[in-house]
Amino acid sequence: MRTEQKQNAKQNTRPAPYLSALLLLAACAVSLLAGKYPLSLEKILAGDAMQLQVLLTLRIPRTLMAVLGGFALGAAGFVFQTVFRNPLAAPDMIGVSSGASAGAAFAILFLPASAAAVTLSAFAGGLLAVGIALGLASAAGGYGARRNPAAGSGSIVLAGIAVHSLAQTFLMVLKLTADPERQLASIEYWIMGSLNAITLGRIPFYCAVCVIGLTGLFLLHRQIILLSVDEAEARMLGVPVGRMRLLILLLATLVVASVISVTGVISFIGLLAPHIARLLTRDNRLRTLLLSGLLGGILLTAADILARTAAASELPVSIFTSLLGAPFLLYLIMNGNGGGRHAE
Amino acid sequence: MPNNLHRNSGYNDLTSEPSICLQVSSLSAGYGRSQILKDVSFCAKQGGITGLLGPNGCGKTTLLRALCRQLPFTGSCLLNGRPLEQMTSRQLARQISYIPQRSGIAISMPVIDVVLMGFNPVLCLLEQPSRAQKEKARGALRAVGMEASAEQDYQTLSEGQKQLCILARTIVEDASLLLLDEPESSLDFPHRHRIMELLTEIIRGQDLSCANCDVSSTAINEATHNVSANTSNPNAHRFSNTSGDTARNTLSGSSSDQQTLFPRKAALVTLHDPQLALEYCSRLVLLKDGVCTAILHPATDSLPDMEAALSEVYGPIRLRAFEENGRRSLILLPRG
Numbered sequence: 001m002r003t004e005q006k007q008n009a010k011q012n013t014r015p016a017p018y019l020s021a022l023l024l025l026a027a028c029a030v031s032l033l034a035g036k037y038p039l040s041l042e043k044i045l046a047g048d049a050m051q052l053q054v055l056l057t058l059r060i061p062r063t064l065m066a067v068l069g070g071f072a073l074g075a076a077g078f079v080f081q082t083v084f085r086n087p088l089a090a091p092d093m094i095g096v097s098s099g100a101s102a103g104a105a106f107a108i109l110f111l112p113a114s115a116a117a118v119t120l121s122a123f124a125g126g127l128l129a130v131g132i133a134l135g136l137a138s139a140a141g142g143y144g145a146r147r148n149p150a151a152g153s154g155s156i157v158l159a160g161i162a163v164h165s166l167a168q169t170f171l172m173v174l175k176l177t178a179d180p181e182r183q184l185a186s187i188e189y190w191i192m193g194s195l196n197a198i199t200l201g202r203i204p205f206y207c208a209v210c211v212i213g214l215t216g217l218f219l220l221h222r223q224i225i226l227l228s229v230d231e232a233e234a235r236m237l238g239v240p241v242g243r244m245r246l247l248i249l250l251l252a253t254l255v256v257a258s259v260i261s262v263t264g265v266i267s268f269i270g271l272l273a274p275h276i277a278r279l280l281t282r283d284n285r286l287r288t289l290l291l292s293g294l295l296g297g298i299l300l301t302a303a304d305i306l307a308r309t310a311a312a313s314e315l316p317v318s319i320f321t322s323l324l325g326a327p328f329l330l331y332l333i334m335n336g337n338g339g340g341r342h343a344e
Numbered sequence: 345m346p347n348n349l350h351r352n353s354g355y356n357d358l359t360s361e362p363s364i365c366l367q368v369s370s371l372s373a374g375y376g377r378s379q380i381l382k383d384v385s386f387c388a389k390q391g392g393i394t395g396l397l398g399p400n401g402c403g404k405t406t407l408l409r410a411l412c413r414q415l416p417f418t419g420s421c422l423l424n425g426r427p428l429e430q431m432t433s434r435q436l437a438r439q440i441s442y443i444p445q446r447s448g449i450a451i452s453m454p455v456i457d458v459v460l461m462g463f464n465p466v467l468c469l470l471e472q473p474s475r476a477q478k479e480k481a482r483g484a485l486r487a488v489g490m491e492a493s494a495e496q497d498y499q500t501l502s503e504g505q506k507q508l509c510i511l512a513r514t515i516v517e518d519a520s521l522l523l524l525d526e527p528e529s530s531l532d533f534p535h536r537h538r539i540m541e542l543l544t545e546i547i548r549g550q551d552l553s554c555a556n557c558d559v560s561s562t563a564i565n566e567a568t569h570n571v572s573a574n575t576s577n578p579n580a581h582r583f584s585n586t587s588g589d590t591a592r593n594t595l596s597g598s599s600s601d602q603q604t605l606f607p608r609k610a611a612l613v614t615l616h617d618p619q620l621a622l623e624y625c626s627r628l629v630l631l632k633d634g635v636c637t638a639i640l641h642p643a644t645d646s647l648p649d650m651e652a653a654l655s656e657v658y659g660p661i662r663l664r665a666f667e668e669n670g671r672r673s674l675i676l677l678p679r680g
Contacts, residue, residue: 085450219470225457226464230448236412237517238437238465284453284498 016280018288020294024067027301029096031063035308050097060202062206066301069195072210072297073260077270078289079217079252082228083155083245087332090271091126091256097267098167099129100260105174105187107261113306115205115261121258129167129215130249163170195304206258213255214293217248221286224248228284256267267303267318268325269296275332299324347609363391365521365610366411366423373410373417380406383419385630387522390550392626396614398657403634404590404614408523412442423603424520437465441519441664445526449498456494459484462516470523477516484512488542489604504535510512511542522611529616535647536617540624548610622674630657642674648675 001270033039033057034306039059043051077090083092091097099224103125104118136159137181137233178184190197217224235241256270273296274288303320310320366388374380381403388394394402402624413428413436421428422440431439441462459481460521467473469650485491488508493501498509507527514522522543528536589602615621621628621642628640628651638653651663660679665672 082451098591199374212382222464222472223453225453225470226461228449228451229461230444232409232412232414233442233444233448235414235433236523237461238434240433278452282452283457284451285457307498 010284011187016277017291017294020298023292024301025231026299027298027305028063028067031060031066031305035059035315044166044230057200061198061203062195062304064203065262065303066195068207068210068295069266070273070297070300071135071293072201072214072255072259072268072296073300074273074277075214075217075271075289075293076255077272077296078274078292079224079248080270082224082275082284083248083252085228087275087300088157088271089160090268090274091252092265092267092270093164094156095163095167095335096126096253096256097260097270098164098171098256101121101191101265102167102170102174103128103257104261105171105191106192109178109183109200115202118261119206119209119258122261123254126169126253126257127250127262129163130168130253133163134164135159138269163277169296189316190264192317193266194307194314194316195263196308196314198262202262206262209258210255213251213258216251216291217255217285220244220248221289222249224289243257263317264322265318266300268321268329269299272296272321272325272328273299275328289339352411355476361610362463364388364390364422365388365390365582366612368411369420370411371407371417371421373414373415374388375406379409379623381417381634384631384634385419386587386627386636386639388609388612390608390626391519391544391625393547393611393613394622395625395628396471396612397621397628397654398631402631402633402657405525407631408442408525408612408614411523412440430433434465439519441514441517442609443507443510443514443522443524443527445529447506448519452497452499454495455485455490455498455541456481458498458509459512459516462513465517481512481516484515485509487515488512503530504538507535507539508532511539511546515546520609521611522613524613526619528614531640536620538596540620543611543613544624547609547611610611618658619676622628622676630654632657644670655679666677 016067028152033041035058037053037054039055039110044055071101073091080089080091080094080096083089100122104122106125107118109122111121133156137155140155140159165169175184175187178187223239224246225239226234227241229237259266261265273312274292276295278284281291299321300317303317303324307315359389364387368387369385371384372379372382384403386394388677398404406415409415411421411428413433423431428436447458457480458477462481462484463473464479482491482494488511490505490508490512493509499505501509506539524543527539527543531539556630581615613621613625615625623642625642626644627634630638637656640650640653642650647663647665653659654663654676655661662677662679664675664677666675667673
């Protein structure tokens with residue numbers, strides 16, 4: 001009886017990826033048409049030059065970035081949570097996002113303005129953050145050869161909080177040195193997270209980096225799941241734990257950095273999307289990773305639509321992702337099990 | 345105390361001499377500067393369970409960790425004649441199957457996926473398990489009686505079911521040496537015996553995962569020899585001492601005519617429960633304070649000898665024996 005119910009539940013969740021793909025397409029359609037300058041399908045089809053112009057130069061790049069950015073944050077969130085064996089280890093919780101944004105801000109201020117410089121600097125910042133967080137966590141006994149089960153995987157989140165405030169301090173120093181006339185406002189606005197500044201010309205580079213990283217993560221899905229097993233056990237299953245973890249963290253950080261260097265910090269999507277995906281599928285197969293990405297895309301696209309339609313002036317998108325994310329985080333803490341992830 | 349190491353060197357519990365799978369000679373290991381294992385020597389033979397017994401903190405787990413190369417060690421460890429330190433991690437993973445006290449699987453996943461992890465040592469980095477491998481994984485779950493739960497979430501299983509699932513993974517791994525760290529510690533009575541019986545069958549080379557796989561003719565010859573030795577009463581020796589060279593067929597007695605066997609394996613098991621060890625192990629390595637105090641063969645050693653050796657490790661105990669179906673069973677009692 002019980003297994004029968006389980007199987008029924010299983011069959012009910014099977015179409016989840018397809019449904020969310022449809023939902024994502026619907027969100028895209030709304031995102032293409034909604035905004036300060038409303039577009040209508042008839043006028044576009046009639047060949048209205050102004051409408052076409054807005055669609056091509058503003059809406060399409062923006063929607064594309066929302067979908068890809070959300071997808072990347074959701075998928076990377078799944079990877080970080082799985083590899084760190086912690087349901088709270090989303091990129092913005094363990095300091096990757098703030099590290100990357102500090103790196104990107106550094107590039108905006110001091111490096112020649114180019115997409116590659118910003119992305120690379122964000123990537124370096126994100127990596128540095130992961131490295132410091134891992135170092136702190138293993139010093140506290142959470143990781144590495146002398147992994148102390150009592151310290152648990154919670155230490156990576158504590159270390160992440162420390163790294164997050166470190167990165168914030170660095171950002172503050174950067175802001176102090178910024179030119180208040182020209183640079184300060186733009187950095188400030190960018191940190192708040194927005195898809196406002198996207199133009200067609202900036203898209204290809206970031207998309208390429210992001211897609212390469214995501215492809216790697218999808219190909220390595222089986223290894224990502226194996227890394228969620230205890231280190232000693234994984235090693236005896238033939239996983240080169242140290243190297244594999246490094247490779248996967250590099251790819252996931254690259255993905256996050258490529259998004260953040262365009263959009264600024266977007267909070268909670270990397271936490272929220274994988275959790276909903278896991279609640280829907282209750283396994284951690286490839287479709288759960290895919291679903292994390294799709295849900296991330298839906299969340300960010302929806303938040304972006306709200307950001308540009310809710311008020312007279314455009315709002316930072318993080319306001320809406322946080323409005324969704326903060327209650328959900330509370331729910332996770334009160335449930336204490338991270339959506340059925342942990343047995344203990 | 346080296347003169348104690350082989351106090352029963354004249355054992356003859358095995359009719360045909362099985363080859364040595366693991367040969368450990370004067371192994372010392374520890375964490376950092378503190379040395380926990382001192383000069384331990386023993387061997388584990390194919391087709392038998394070698395038990396590591398001793399009080400908590402005597403170095404049982406340290407020994408397993410050293411054999412998994414997670415700790416630096418001195419001395420020599422030969423696995424099928426090859427020094428452990430000369431093997432690559434991947435070779436080691438193919439030859440050794442490690443079963444921790446509790447599997448550290450922290451996320452939800454279907455039971456069948458847990459079993460499929462066992463194929464990782466033979467898969468390429470980006471390769472996915474093949475259809476045949478999935479079939480084999482289902483066969484392994486069938487063998488441990490968990491086929492109905494194949495799609496169930498691993499996290500919803502009881503501790504006993506989890507261990508059975510991990511044993512199914514070990515079956516598909518098909519390694520020549522099985523290392524188990526207190527597999528019985530969190531299990532109830534029936535599951536303890538179920539696990540040990542299954543383990544016995546796995547290492548005796550009964551291919552539990554599929555009945556019609558290709559195996560070499562030598563393996564089949566060996567198989568028929570072993571099965572014919574003891575197929576008359578397949579269930580007679582349930583819960584009984586399994587040392588000696590008889591192959592039991594408690595699990596799939598009806599299909600013994602189709603039985604095909606893999607080359608046999610050896611198991612090295614740390615056990616909390618000496619009673620369980622006396623029942624299922626063909627050889628017991630007693631450890632105390634990181635030193636091997638004795639090596640026992642429960643099937644053949646004399647009672648006073650074993651009583652003395654076990655008392656040295658566990659404090660004063662009494663050992664009683666009774667005969668059932670022509671084999672000796674041992675009961676461990678506190679000295680009252």
